[in-house]
Amino acid sequence: MTPPSAKLFGFGIIFSMIFSRSFSCSFTMLNNCPHPIWPATLSGAGSPPLPTTGFQLDPGQSVRIPAPVGWSGRMWGRTGCAFDESGAGTCQTGDCGGKMECGGIGAAPPATLFEITLGEGEDRDFYDVSLVDGYNLPLVAMPNGAYGRCNVTGCRADLNTDCPKELQVVDGADGGEVIACKSACDAFGLDEYCCSGEYASPASCKPTFYSTIFKRACPTAYTYAYDDGTSTFTCKGSDYTLTFCPT
Incomplete structure (x- = not known):
């Protein structure tokens, strides 16, 4: 029987190959941790859900998720999860209502968050890695195929x-x-x-x-509500690579 994580992994690749031209940007999630993680996505108000809102990502795996023009939301990694065949279960950190697919439910703190608003047309993207809701995993976000002031940001420290x-x-x-x-x-x-x-x-x-x-x-991460000056970045990227447990 094909594991659920493998099905989701294959779906992410196929979806991005077929539909990438109709989307403005993509997010590549890479698991560099020595253990599985369960990435999750949450769309902001007015933004549609992404093709997946939660899945398993084994060590060394990566998944590319396309996002539509103007999308806004956040992403994070969950740890210590166990789900049954229906997708019900729990996670030790970053849980979203006890479901594999978060379906519009945000992360239970503490969780390291990547937050972004994609610009429309020539408008730039705004993004950050936030520890305002606490920390569970090292996470670095790197813009690719981009122009503007495209800083790598995040928190490499454990x-x-x-x-x-x-x-x-x-x-x-x-x-x-x-x-x-x-x-x-x-x-x-x-x-x-x-x-x-x-x-x-x-x-x-x-x-x-x-x-x-x-x-x-983590000097470039958001650490409290008004930590904008050293923590919010602008860019125009075609893809953002989110690496969990970067070396």
């Missing part, structure tokens, strides 16, 4: 190894492996960490002790 104890998500009981690192907002729920309430402006919401830890490890 933040799970240096995650403060109060932010750690641990596999199993105390003493288990750290599988994700929460944001301070998610961990404590305080306005100063969430940039909410009296801190809901760029003037009042500043980097904190915790966001600075993330920023030092």
Whole structure:
């Protein structure tokens, strides 16, 4: 019997070959991790869902997903997933409602996110890699076939190894492996960490002790809500390669 991941992998290749000319851009997801991951996609308001919203990607595999003109949304990798034949199950990190195909459900934090809005016509794309909702996997995004200021961005560091104890998500009981690192907002729920309430402006919401830890490890990643200056990039790319666990 053909594994579900192989079917999805083949579907992604066939779909991109047949329909790529009718799309403005594509996303190539590459798993450089020593274990399977389950990439997921979520379309923003007004953008249609991509051909797949969740699938398994084994070590060394890559899948190319086409996206229509003006598409906006986010992508992330899930870890520690187990699904039955109907696609129901759970993931240890990045879960989206217990489904293989997320179908419009976002990532449960903490999760490392790639966010992008594709420009229409000659308009440039805007993109970032965000740790605002925490961190679960190293992720780097690289524009290809592009023009404009096309920076590689992301987070190569393994933040799970240096995650403060109060932010750690641990596999199993105390003493288990750290599988994700929460944001301070998610961990404590305080306005100063969430940039909410009296801190809901760029003037009042500043980097904190915790966001600075993330920023030092991953200088180009978004680390809090108003971290635009060093974290948002513009480009006009024909493809973006998202590498999980880059070397």
